[in-house]
Amino acid sequence: MKSLRLSSFLLSLILFCSCSQSLDFDQIESYTIKPTIPASLAFFKIAAANFSAPAGGPIVTEITKIIDFKLFESTFVRENTVSLDFEFEVDNKFNRSFTVEILLLDANDNLIYEFKDLKISANNLNFKQKEIINIAANQNIINFTKAWFTISLDDISTPIVTSNLGLIEFKSAAVIYLETSL
Amino acid sequence: MLYDFAGLPQTLLLNPGLEVNYKYHIGLPLLSGVSSEIGVTSFSIADIFAADSRTITDKISTVLNAVSSSDYLKINSQIEVFSAGFRFDQKTYVSFGFYQELDAIVYLPKDALTLANEGNLAYLNKAFSISQLLYKLDVLGVIHAGITRKINDQLTLGGRFKIYSSALNLESSDNSGTFTTNLGSNNIYVHYLENISTNFKTSGLIKNTEYVNDASTYLKNTFLGGNLGVGVDFGLTYHISPQLKFSGSIVDVGFINHKKDIKNTVTSGSFTFEGIEFEFDPSNRNYWEELETAFKEQILTTNNNESYVSWRPAKLNAAVKYSFGEKRSKHCYDNTFKEFYTDAFGAQLYTVFRPLRQQFALTGFYEKSFSNKVHAKVTYTVDNYSYYNIGVGISTQVGKINFYGILDNIAELSDISNSNNISLQFGFNLLFN
Numbered sequence: 001m002k003s004l005r006l007s008s009f010l011l012s013l014i015l016f017c018s019c020s021q022s023l024d025f026d027q028i029e030s031y032t033i034k035p036t037i038p039a040s041l042a043f044f045k046i047a048a049a050n051f052s053a054p055a056g057g058p059i060v061t062e063i064t065k066i067i068d069f070k071l072f073e074s075t076f077v078r079e080n081t082v083s084l085d086f087e088f089e090v091d092n093k094f095n096r097s098f099t100v101e102i103l104l105l106d107a108n109d110n111l112i113y114e115f116k117d118l119k120i121s122a123n124n125l126n127f128k129q130k131e132i133i134n135i136a137a138n139q140n141i142i143n144f145t146k147a148w149f150t151i152s153l154d155d156i157s158t159p160i161v162t163s164n165l166g167l168i169e170f171k172s173a174a175v176i177y178l179e180t181s182l
Numbered sequence: 183m184l185y186d187f188a189g190l191p192q193t194l195l196l197n198p199g200l201e202v203n204y205k206y207h208i209g210l211p212l213l214s215g216v217s218s219e220i221g222v223t224s225f226s227i228a229d230i231f232a233a234d235s236r237t238i239t240d241k242i243s244t245v246l247n248a249v250s251s252s253d254y255l256k257i258n259s260q261i262e263v264f265s266a267g268f269r270f271d272q273k274t275y276v277s278f279g280f281y282q283e284l285d286a287i288v289y290l291p292k293d294a295l296t297l298a299n300e301g302n303l304a305y306l307n308k309a310f311s312i313s314q315l316l317y318k319l320d321v322l323g324v325i326h327a328g329i330t331r332k333i334n335d336q337l338t339l340g341g342r343f344k345i346y347s348s349a350l351n352l353e354s355s356d357n358s359g360t361f362t363t364n365l366g367s368n369n370i371y372v373h374y375l376e377n378i379s380t381n382f383k384t385s386g387l388i389k390n391t392e393y394v395n396d397a398s399t400y401l402k403n404t405f406l407g408g409n410l411g412v413g414v415d416f417g418l419t420y421h422i423s424p425q426l427k428f429s430g431s432i433v434d435v436g437f438i439n440h441k442k443d444i445k446n447t448v449t450s451g452s453f454t455f456e457g458i459e460f461e462f463d464p465s466n467r468n469y470w471e472e473l474e475t476a477f478k479e480q481i482l483t484t485n486n487n488e489s490y491v492s493w494r495p496a497k498l499n500a501a502v503k504y505s506f507g508e509k510r511s512k513h514c515y516d517n518t519f520k521e522f523y524t525d526a527f528g529a530q531l532y533t534v535f536r537p538l539r540q541q542f543a544l545t546g547f548y549e550k551s552f553s554n555k556v557h558a559k560v561t562y563t564v565d566n567y568s569y570y571n572i573g574v575g576i577s578t579q580v581g582k583i584n585f586y587g588i589l590d591n592i593a594e595l596s597d598i599s600n601s602n603n604i605s606l607q608f609g610f611n612l613l614f615n
Contacts, residue, residue, distance in 0.1 A: 021233075021597050023227065023228065023599055024231060025231050027238040028238060030238055031238045031242060032239070033299055034300070035297065035298060035302075036300065036303040037302060037303065038363055038371050039373075040369045040371045040372065040455065040456050040457030041458070042459075043368060043456065043457050043459050044459060044461065046462055050462060064462070065460060065463075067458060067460050067469050068468055068469065069470060070470055151462070171368075171370045171457075172369070172370065173369065
């Protein structure tokens with residue numbers, strides 16, 4: 001019995017002597033994960049000839065296209081995006097200036113957001129524009145599912161003919177800033 | 183720590199070829215062998231949760247920077263539900279029992295953690311590896327029976343047969359592939375998922391499409407109700423001289439054949455995404471739908487219920503022990519008295535086969551018998567967690583009741599939160615000479 005008491009005492013002594021520095025597990029609640037994800041969006045190449053008038057038809061001064069783009073299809077992205085940096089780059093190998101207008105629409109084609117127009121001068125091979133959207137100030141933006149692109153020639157008085165050479169290359173991306181707590 | 187300590191019945195689970203000198207033993211149900219170990223390489227609880235002036239963001243960032251993909255978190259817990267043994271004849275001891283075990287190892291996927299924590303904007307051109315996703319978790323019961331036979335005065339051999347019953351297995355290994363974002367030529371960025379191949383296996387987690395969330399089901403399945411497997415242990419003790427002996431064992435050489443309540447998710451393929459390229463034409467092409475379809479076709483994800491084999495983590499033990507000091511004698515099963523030395527020192531090597539690579543622990547020990555009934559052991563271990571792990575163990579017997587307790591890493595007890603690894607073992611047995 002004496003040996004059992006001794007063993008119990010020694011083990012208890014060791015266990016009771018164990019301790020830990022002060023820990024604060026609640027601080028995990030203030031920890032926020034902030035991943036920043038770059039994502040390519042839409043891009044296109046369009047020849048100047050696209051603005052040439054069909055035989056006997058009216059002069060073409062602008063062309064448009066609506067495409068689906070469900071950037072916020074994921075619930076996680078919808079709920080945790082705090083900011084979006086939209087980046088646009090245009091390579092204009094065309095001796096005419098033009099404007100690109102981009103609208104974001106919801107599923108019912110309602111306007112959600114209108115970007116500042118991209119004004120591209122003739123032969124500008126390095127056009128860049130960035131637009132930062134704060135989600136808190138533009139909460140409706142997470143409902144966009146479509147993008148409306150319009151390219152308009154700035155000089156509508158001079159028609160383009162099919163022999164006009166030139167190519168417009170358009171690139172776009174978004175940097176998605178996410179924030180979520182554990 | 184427990185290996186070859188004080189002739190305890192539980193040491194036979196680590197080496198069935200160790201020598202025992204009692205007539206029979208019965209473990210106290212649920213209390214004969216309780217062990218728990220938790221360890222993580224590269225950081226401690228205090229590194230993250232210390233109540234100091236640094237922000238949690240800084241602390242986690244420091245930890246994540248220090249982590250490598252070979253670091254891991256390991257949890258192991260065992261409870262002996264029942265154990266007993268008896269002497270079959272002068273040279274043969276038979277032991278058997280049933281224990282439940284939880285064993286989990288998760289390697290820390292540094293790339294995935296970085297991607298989740300910071301994203302990849304700051305890591306353009308970096309290939310985030312998917313092969314770092316590597317884990318294995320088992321909840322199982324083990325029914326075992328072993329035999330220890332003294333061949334001659336020098337040599338004792340032992341073997342143990344085990345039937346495993348897995349209640350839960352989650353594992354993923356041999357994954358491959360990378361995720362990379364580069365600056366593009368057609369668009370601003372280009373994203374690559376290259377040579378993706380992943381396989382996430384589960385058994386016992388999902389039954390008839392429903393998650394099993396009842397703990398009693400898991401417990402029940404540990405006793406022959408789950409997926410079954412078999413394994414063996416082998417061990418020996420060899421006396422090089424009356425004072426010097428070598429012992430070694432290989433434990434848990436076995437597998438479990440998972441064929442019930444299986445759900446595996448397999449993904450493979452490659453995909454490159456530059457964005458949506460569209461034309462100003464009158465068509466009503468749904469580019470987004472085309473993108474989703476192309477992704478699903480090129481990165482194929484399927485679920486299946488195919489059976490699979492999961493190998494148990496085999497362990498190797500080897501030890502050299504030199505006994506010295508005062509000679510005493512103890513009463514043995516055959517009513518004779520066996521002489522033993524009061525002191526011993528030696529070295530032990532332990533290795534376990536884990537998914538990524540073997541893990542090693544090298545231990546030097548000193549063992550002291552204060553009397554026939556009271557034994558103590560002090561160890562110094564170098565392993566993956568630290569280079570200064572000091573452990574203590576005590577075994578004592580009052581009448582027929584034996585109690586043992588073992589605690590590792592006592593040097594860190596003054597601040598347990600700073601420790602990378604803590605383990606504790608204790609148990610009660612009835613020993614009959």
